[in-house]
Structures are given as structure tokens and as C-alpha cells.
Amino acid sequence: MDMDVITRNLHFMLGGLVLTFELAIITLSGGFLVGLILAMGRLSSRPWLYYPATCYVHFFRGLPLILVIFWLYFLSPVLTGRSLEAFYAAIIAFVVFEGAYFAEIIRAGIQSIPRGQAKAAYSTGLTPFQCMRHVILPQALRNMIPALVTQAVIIFQDTSVAYVIGLREFLRRVNLVDAREARSVELYLFAGLVYFTFCSTGSLLSQRLENRRQRNWV
Amino acid sequence: MPTRSFRFLGAAYVQIFRNTPFLVQLFFWYFAAPLLLPRPAQEWLYDNVPNYAYWAGVAALGTYTASRVAEHFRSGLLAIPRDQYRAAYSTGLTTLQTYRYVIAPYAFRIIIPPFTTEFLTCFKNSALAMTIGVMEVTHTAYYVDSFTSHGLETTTAASLVYLCIALCVAFFMSLVEKRIFIPGMIARSQ
Numbered sequence: 001m002d003m004d005v006i007t008r009n010l011h012f013m014l015g016g017l018v019l020t021f022e023l024a025i026i027t028l029s030g031g032f033l034v035g036l037i038l039a040m041g042r043l044s045s046r047p048w049l050y051y052p053a054t055c056y057v058h059f060f061r062g063l064p065l066i067l068v069i070f071w072l073y074f075l076s077p078v079l080t081g082r083s084l085e086a087f088y089a090a091i092i093a094f095v096v097f098e099g100a101y102f103a104e105i106i107r108a109g110i111q112s113i114p115r116g117q118a119k120a121a122y123s124t125g126l127t128p129f130q131c132m133r134h135v136i137l138p139q140a141l142r143n144m145i146p147a148l149v150t151q152a153v154i155i156f157q158d159t160s161v162a163y164v165i166g167l168r169e170f171l172r173r174v175n176l177v178d179a180r181e182a183r184s185v186e187l188y189l190f191a192g193l194v195y196f197t198f199c200s201t202g203s204l205l206s207q208r209l210e211n212r213r214q215r216n217w218v
Numbered sequence: 219m220p221t222r223s224f225r226f227l228g229a230a231y232v233q234i235f236r237n238t239p240f241l242v243q244l245f246f247w248y249f250a251a252p253l254l255l256p257r258p259a260q261e262w263l264y265d266n267v268p269n270y271a272y273w274a275g276v277a278a279l280g281t282y283t284a285s286r287v288a289e290h291f292r293s294g295l296l297a298i299p300r301d302q303y304r305a306a307y308s309t310g311l312t313t314l315q316t317y318r319y320v321i322a323p324y325a326f327r328i329i330i331p332p333f334t335t336e337f338l339t340c341f342k343n344s345a346l347a348m349t350i351g352v353m354e355v356t357h358t359a360y361y362v363d364s365f366t367s368h369g370l371e372t373t374t375a376a377s378l379v380y381l382c383i384a385l386c387v388a389f390f391m392s393l394v395e396k397r398i399f400i401p402g403m404i405a406r407s408q
Contacts, residue, residue, distance in 0.1 A: 074370045160242065
């Protein structure tokens with residue numbers, strides 16, 4: 001074991017971690033918004049909203065993330081006439097892909113709210129939008145926080161897939177250092193450890209929140 | 219049986235494999251794992267296993283999926299009421315018999331829906347094996363594009379392959395679920 005290789009390249013590799021976090025945070029917020037819109041469509045009784053949203057969710061949940069990135073990579077020159085920058089290609093692909101997963105989490109969260117809540121809201125004269133905005137969503141969001149934290153951990157791991165289009169995030173940089181230093185064992189164990197530290201913190205947090213939610217339930 | 223150490227080992231395995239990206243694990247198996255072997259084993263590997271990338275992919279996908287399947291099994295076993303265990307023991311069944319004849323037939327049927335999802339996830343994860351040069355569907359699509367420049371068509375074809383598999387598996391498993399449905403249990407919603 002040669003730990004020196006890690007300390008020597010620490011600065012370079014941790015620089016990639018910044019990009020990893022940037023990708024994860026943008027994807028998290030963008031994907032949540034897309035998911036929210038899709039979840040509304042999935043719960044709508046209007047067929048012209050329900051079917052497109054359902055098809056979207058099933059379509060993207062059936063594809064590997066890497067393929068979605070390739071789609072964008074090949075589709076963007078056809079649509080816009082020029083190729084997209086790797087960073088934006090990754091962001092768009094992640095948001096589009098994770099949106100489908102967020103949609104299912106949000107839908108399950110909304111469906112966990114008793115029907116009486118919506119009925120009570122309507123009977124006080126709230127519009128459907130107000131009912132969703134002030135009554136259903138605040139309760140549903142609180143219920144789905146553990147699932148959302150788990151999804152955030154998954155997104156953090158998924159950002160490593162941006163590796164394939166040459167984005168210099170954490171894993172790509174570890175890979176580049178390995179190409180120069182040929183110290184695979186140390187470097188990939190280090191990469192695993194770094195991801196593990198952040199992800200297990202997230203997983204533990206999610207577990208805590210879930211336990212607390214179940215305690216408060218009754 | 220040293221239950222505590224077993225429990226610790228199982229928990230550690232699941233935590234490690236679930237909390238690191240699959241891509242890192244894949245790279246570990248492909249680039250780093252051979253270096254951990256003793257010298258003669260390394261040489262044997264390089265001489266006799268021409269498609270090592272494939273086996274690294276299999277190892278990575280297998281160990282990763284195992285950690286996720288373990289969680290499904292655990293939740294399935296936890297979903298069985300404690301009374302079932304007590305009733306089985308009180309009729310004089312041994313631990314092995316309890317699991318074999320009472321618990322497993324229940325638990326295995328409960329976990330079929332999450333298992334189906336897991337199977338499809340495993341399928342989708344296999345696409346990442348292209349990063350270490352395994353010629354699976356996604357890599358083939360990319361490869362064909364590299365000398366025909368018809369990326370859009372090849373990517374569409376690859377997507378259709380994945381979607382067809384997903385649909386077929388989902389349809390087949392819905393038949394299986396209906397066949398082995400446990401009477402008296404609340405059917406899966408949606």
C-alpha cells in the first residue's frame with residue numbers, strides 16, 4: 001500500500017468532488033421539480049395529463065441512465081444543430097432521468113394522505129390548486145422526506161456515470177490519476193471510501209428520519 | 219452459532235456495497251482486484267482469461283445485486299408475524315424446518331414484487347459494464363455508431379431492447395404473482 005499517491009493527488013481529486021456535489025445538488029432540485037409536475041399528471045383524472053406522464057415515467061424507469069446520457073448526446077445535434085457541452089448534457093440527462101423516480105416517490109407520498117383531508121379542504125372552499133398547495137403537499141412532503149433523502153444518496157452515486165461523457169467529476173479524476181500513477185488498489189479504495197462516507201451519512205439520516213416518522217405516526 | 223458476528227458481517231457487507239457507486243465497484247473489480255492476487259495467480263489470470271472485463275462485470279454486478287437482494291430478503295422475513303415462528307417452534311419443528319416449511323413459503327412470495335424491480339435494475343446496471351469494455355447492448359450501440367455515425371438510430375435500437383425486456387419481465391412476473399398470490403393477504407396496490 002502506498003498512501004503517498006493519495007496525499008500527492010488529493011487536491012486534484014477533491015476538486016472533482018466539488019463538481020460531483022454541484023451535479024448532485026442541481027439534479028436533486030431539478031429532478032424534484034420535474035417529479036412534482038409528473039406526479040401531478042400521474043394523479044390527474046384528465047387522460048391527456050395522465051397518459052403522457054405515465055408513459056414518461058415508465059419509459060425512463062425502463063432505461064439505464066447511461067443510455068439516457070447517450071440519447072442526449074446524439075439527439076442534441078439533431079435538434080439544435082450543435083453539440084451540447086458535457087456539463088449541460090449531464091445535467092439535462094440526470095434531471096430528465098431522476099425526475100421519473102422522483103415522480104413515483106412524490107406520488108406515493110401524496111397517495112399516503114387520507115382522502116378526508118382533500119374533502120375537508122374542498123368543503124372549506126379551497127380551489128384544487130390551493131388544496132394541493134396548502135393542505136396535501138405539506139403533509140405529503142413530510143412523509144416522503146426519508147425516501148427523498150435515500151433518493152439524494154442514489155443521485156450522489158449516479159453522478160459518477162457522468163464519467164462516460166468525460167466530465168471531470170470525482171471518479172473521472174481518480175481514473176485520470178490512476179492512468180498516470182498506476183496505483184489502482186489504493187486509488188479505487190480511496191474513491192470508495194469517500195463515496196461511502198457521504199452516502200452512509202445520508203443513509204443513516206434517512207433511517208433516523210424514517211424511525212422518527214413511524215414513532216410519530218400513532 | 220456466533221449470531222452477533224454474523225449480523226455484523228451481513229450489515230457491513232450491505233452497507234459497504236449499497237453506499238458506494240456501482241461504477242466505483244466495477245472499476246475496483248476490473249483495475250484493482252487482480253493486483254491484490256499473488257503474482258502467479260495474476261499471471262495465470264492475464265494468460266488464461268481473455269475476457270477478464272466480462273468476469274469483472276459479472277463479479278461487480280453479482281456482489282452489488284446481492285447486497286440489495288439481501289435487504290429485500292430481510293424485509294420479507296421481518297414482514298412475517300412473530301407468531302408464525304412461535305407456532306412453528308411449538309409444533310416441534312427445528313429452526314431449519316421452520317424456515318423451510320413455514321417462513322420461506324410466505325416470505326419468498328411477499329418479496330416477489332421488489333424482486334422483479336431488482337431484476338430489472340440489475341439489467342439496467344449491466345449497461346455500465348461498457349465503461350470497462352464489455353460489449354453489451356449499450357456498448358454495441360455506441361460501437362456501431364463509431365463507424366456508421368447513426369448514433370440516434372443505434373441508441374433507439376438499444377433503448378427498445380431494454381424497454382422490451384422490461385415489459386416482458388413485468389408481464390411475466392404479473393402472471394407469476396397472480397399464480398402464487400397468498401390468499402387473505404392484501405393485494406399489492408397499483
